[in-house]
């Protein structure tokens with residue numbers, strides 16, 4: 001029934017390993033890498049060099065972000081969120097500006113069901129949990145009893161709703177998990193889609209979403225045909241578009257492969273103008289963010305992820321990183337991350353998982369320099385920024401940002417400059433001078449900076465520890481026998 005319409009990947013010599021050059025003396029690791037097959041041998045890659053357009057496109061607007069922390073992130077916690085934490089998290093997301101939020105898997109647990117009911121029952125009261133314009137997404141497998149329960153959960157709700165149906169489509173899942181042939185699986189999914197239509201199709205504010213789970217390992221022509229059947233069955237129209245969400249459920253390949261897969265769907269889907277093309281990357285290879293960015297270049301319009309990348313295994317794609325990557329390119333992220341520390345605290349409280357200190361944009365150390373040459377550059381960059389603001393009469397907070405080593409102004413996300421420079425044995429005169437100037441108003445001559453840096457270096461080498469601004473000042477007063485400023 002399904003015939004291949006796509007060309008094999010043309011990359012010449014993609015599977016051959018060139019002989020190592022003489023300067024590369026690495027030895028074979030002895031690890032059993034032969035047990036794993038490259039992505040190109042596991043799934044057909046649908047585009048060729050002459051077809052793909054995503055490499056020359058640019059990101060100029062934000063896609064629709066849909067946080068799935070309350071479903072996909074929640075299912076990955078040892079202790080799923082209780083109602084109070086779910087509520088707190090939901091309110092946070094609304095306050096940040098999300099307009100479409102996946103709130104749970106109502107057929108999975110009473111807590112998930114009750115949370116959707118809480119949203120439904122509070123609608124129209126003086127204290128609605130969800131403002132009327134926030135779309136609520138509920139998730140269900142393709143099983144009639146579970147679809148019925150899902151539809152029951154949204155009964156009477158005033159908000160726009162998306163019923164999100166999913167079933168895995170990749171060969172290993174078909175064979176090992178679901179025990180279905182290709183045709184049998186299509187039948188199961190279309191039967192689930194018909195149930196959704198029968199039970200909720202008459203509700204005017206309800207739309208539908210389908211996810212072929214493990215899309216990235218599924219035969220391109222098979223999944224394309226399946227998606228087209230769904231949009232036909234659900235009668236996708238511009239005024240009632242269907243969301244087709246194409247997950248990289250378990251990452252298997254470098255992001256260019258996912259981009260090819262998404263662009264193939266983008267170009268070949270029927271009713272394209274009535275389809276919202278969505279992606280749902282995970283992060284098994286650590287390339288979830290890159291996958292999402294290239295997928296948007298390839299035609300995706302909507303991205304599902306978790307605010308700071310929580311989720312099963314290595315997590316879902318990290319929306320904060322994606323959004324702030326756009327911000328750093330001059331594109332409005334359309335979500336407000338200006339109170340980043342408050343958002344971080346709430347998410348940590350709700351998930352009971354700490355955020356890594358090096359997490360892009362969010363971690364407590366990501367706007368901090370310990371090393372001398374970086375500190376020197378930042379100090380000069382701050383001075384240039386202040387000088388340019390005075391010269392041009394433009395507010396510092398509005399002025400083009402050019403400070404070296406700081407991809408964005410920490411103030412944009414509510415951070416101050418207190419921890420930007422910290423001194424230890426890796427530091428140099430510039431960083432030391434910056435701290436003494438910023439904290440104590442001491443302006444040191446270049447000669448004094450060089451000389452005092454020697455004292456600091458001896459102290460930090462001896463102790464191995466960091467020196468705070470107060471400790472630096474104390475040392476300075478001791479060395480130069482000056483009274484407190």
Ligand SMILES: CC(=O)SCCNC(=O)CCNC(=O)[C@H](O)C(C)(C)COP(=O)(O)OP(=O)(O)OC[C@H]1O[C@@H](n2cnc3c(N)ncnc32)[C@H](O)[C@@H]1OP(=O)(O)O
Nearest residue numbers: 072075105107108109141142143166167168177178213249
């Ligand atoms: C990639 C993702 O994150 S997908 C979301 C995963 N999230 C969750 O699983 C959290 C919520 N899940 C649950 O609470 C439960 O698994 C339930 C309520 C959905 C089902 O529970 P149970 O009936 O006890 O089934 P159980 O979990 O053991 O197994 C799943 C069954 O559904 C089948 N199944 C799995 N996914 C789907 C699907 N999307 N559509 C239809 N059937 C499915 C499996 O093949 C298996 O069938 P079998 O019992 O005939 O072998």
Ligand SMILES: CC(C)C(=O)C(=O)O
Nearest residue numbers: 166211213214247249
């Ligand atoms: C089914 C989809 C939405 C998903 O959660 C996944 O593939 O990870």
